Amino acid sequence: MTLSIYLSGEIHTDWRNEIMQGCADAGLDVTFSAPVTDHAASDDCGVAILGAEPDKFWHDNKGARLNAIRTRTALAAADIVVVRFGDKYKQWNAAFDAGQAAALGKSLIVLHGPDHQHALKEVDAAALAVAETPAQVVQILTYVQTGALP
Numbered sequence: 001m002t003l004s005i006y007l008s009g010e011i012h013t014d015w016r017n018e019i020m021q022g023c024a025d026a027g028l029d030v031t032f033s034a035p036v037t038d039h040a041a042s043d044d045c046g047v048a049i050l051g052a053e054p055d056k057f058w059h060d061n062k063g064a065r066l067n068a069i070r071t072r073t074a075l076a077a078a079d080i081v082v083v084r085f086g087d088k089y090k091q092w093n094a095a096f097d098a099g100q101a102a103a104l105g106k107s108l109i110v111l112h113g114p115d116h117q118h119a120l121k122e123v124d125a126a127a128l129a130v131a132e133t134p135a136q137v138v139q140i141l142t143y144v145q146t147g148a149l150p
Contacts (some may be wrong), residue, residue: 003030003145006078006101008071009094010086011037015111015134019082022138028145033074035067035093042067067093075100080144082137083127085112085120095123102126109137 007016016034023030036042046053046062053059071093075081081101083094101108110127111134112120124130131137139150 001029001145003028003141004077004079005030005032005141006074006081006097007032007034007084008081008097008101009084009111010088010091011035011039012086012088015084015086018134019137019141022135023141026138026142028141030141030145033078035071035074071097072100075104075106078106080107080109080141082109082111083123085110085116085123087113087115095120098123098126109140111137 005019007019016032016037020032036045041048043060043063045066046064047059049066050062053062075097078101081097083098083101085091085094098108098110108127109129109131110120110124111131113132117124129140131140142148142150
């Protein structure tokens with residue numbers, strides 16, 4: 001069975017590629033989707049498509065709404081949602097995606113280091129697994145799809 005996996009969260013490291021490559025190396029039957037990871041394109045999509053806004057609030061609001069169309073569609077289509085919280089920025093959108101995935105009854109894997117454990121305790125409680133490395137996510141996906149342990 002092909003698993004559809006949505007990779008949400010921080011965009012400043014290579015974690016998505018590590019998971020995709022690890023799954024390819026493991027021979028898993030998976031497809032991936034993700035948000036737009038070009039920060040400027042994500043921020044400016046609303047005004048680029050629907051027209052300029054003189055107020056930054058409405059500029060951001062247009063972009064957030066268009067990104068929500070993409071995110072809601074991808075979350076609804078996913079079998080498993082992986083949400084990564086990085087060290088550098090507060091990823092409010094990642095927390096939102098985790099909540100949406102849980103509300104939709106999606107299998108949720110949260111990925112973050114131990115330094116975020118306390119701050120993300122409620123998000124972690126909604127997850128079926130909390131991993132610290134992309135390699136652990138690949139091992140989880142391998143087990144889910146094949147039943148094989150590392």
